Amino acid sequence: MHIDKCKWYNDAESPVLFMIDDLANTWVDTNNNGQVDWGEDWGYFRDEDRSSFRFLQERLLVHFPDVKVTFFVPVGVRVGMMDRPLFKQVSLPINADEASKDFFQSIHHHPRFEIAYHGTTHGKVGSRATDFIQEWELFRSVEEAVERIGEGIAIYEDAIGERPQGGKYCGYMSNEHSDESINQAGFTWWCRYWNRGSEHGDPISGLDKNPLTNYDVKRFASQGVIDIPSTLDGGLLRGVYQADMSVKGIAKRLLRKPIVRWKLREIDYLLEHRLVISIQEHIAPARDDGQRQSPNIFDDCTSLVGIFHYLEDKKVWYCTGTELANYVNVRDHVQVVLLEEDRFIFDHDTKYTGQEITLKFEEVQPCRILLPNLHAIDVVAGVVTVPVLQGEYTILKGGV
Incomplete structure (x- = not known):
């Protein structure tokens, strides 16, 4: 008799992770009216009316009870996009008060959710949005990076009650000190690259151009930190469903079904080769420079509904980053x-x-x-x- 260990939990074709960036204790008042409106909240208004978390729950997750979410959280005061912003931004650490701590802790301890680490401030602003420097690009040594991570972990522990198991580089940007800082900080898993980058012309990607390995889990550094790939834009179907009265838009509506079928080939490829399906989004579109953060759950809600409907009859495993990493470690060891x-x-x-x-x-x-x-x-x-x-x-x- 021969016994094999299955690649994924319950012998699924692929694991499916829904990853949402920048849930934070932050609010951008894009119309300067002093009250929260849809799309302005990054987590500052917690689960209140017109909060982004409420939008996520009521417009999407309620329809797909098996879907799990890994939230990537800047734990400190998340900076804006430029030093002279167009709109007011309010930001505090996630442990600023008991209400904030209760909110983030309740998310992390919910069986469908996980709070992962996404830096302290997210980076450093400049005079223009294009001058923004992502957090892990700022560190001039491993020691400096580890020290800052330690400060962030202390905030995380105070709010959540335990250490973070994994996280993601802000903007997928890093330098020669970054990977070793993650290794020394003791993370179990990390998201290092936008793994679709090499195919879509995005420079924020690793050196691996082979999709059969680039879209799969890997390890890095001496502790074998699990590298979870980022493989699917949540706005995959966005253009198909957008209201557009131009000739091109009308043609898209007439050809909607074949266009959707063509776009879904990205998911088919991952399923066929038993690769990771990790869907990438942001919690809100609002930015203090007046630009719209993309992808985001508001603009992509219809696209996400289409993606999750398509996956309903597929043999997939919905999991968080830590659940995936734990299974891979058991499987490998x-x-x-x-x-x-x-x-x-x-x-x-x-x-x-x-x-x-x-x-x-x-x-x-x-x-x-x-x-x-x-x-x-x-x-x-x-x-x-x-x-x-x-x-x-x-x-x-x-x-x-």
Whole structure:
């Protein structure tokens, strides 16, 4: 008998991650009326009326209960886009007061959500938006980067109650000190690049031009930090659904179905090759320089609905960044040792005890697995997900 470890949890074709940047204790008053309007809030108004979090819940997530969200949060005072802004921006650390801490902590402890690390200020402003320098580009040494990360982690811990497990480079920009700073700071996983960049002409991408590896998880640095790729723009279908009365817009409406089908080939490719589907968005469009932040959940809501509807009948695994990283670590570090035809054990470090792994059996006839704790789990179509425990597992033939 041969037992394989499945690439993804429950033998899914692909993991699906919904990643939303810049949820922060920030508000940009783009019409200077002193009250929040749709699209202005980055998290300052928490779950209040016309907040972006409320919009996300009511306009999108309520329709797709299996979807999970990893929020990337600048934990300090998030700077604007230029030093003489057009609009007023209010920003505070996420631990500024108890209401803020309660909000971000409640999100992180919700089973559908996760708060990941996205720097302290996000970067440094200049006289123009084009002069903005992203946070990890600013550090002149690993030590300086690690010190700033430590300050950010302290804010995160005060608000959330634990350390962040993963995060993302602000603007996907980094320098020669950045990766080692993430390594030394003890993160389990990180998002380093906009992995679609090489194909779409975007320079914010890594050197790997092979999509079969570029769109898959990797590791970097001495601690083997898991590098989770960013593979799908949430606005994939945006242009198809936008109201446009031009001749081109009318033609798009008439050809909507074939255009959508053509665009969805991006997702088909990832599913076919069992690669990561990580959908990228921002929590709000408002910026203090008057430009519109893209992609964002307001402009892309219809596109996102189309994407998630398309995935509904696909064999995918909705997960957070940490859930994905935890499974990959178990998959890579836990070994199956076959003792006899009907018994096996796991060779593993005790830190993986209790975590789950999905196994596939060469023989697909129905059977059950008797765990070391004497609980039995059915094997369906040759696949079973079991907890990693000490002791022997027994394969019971002729189960379900």
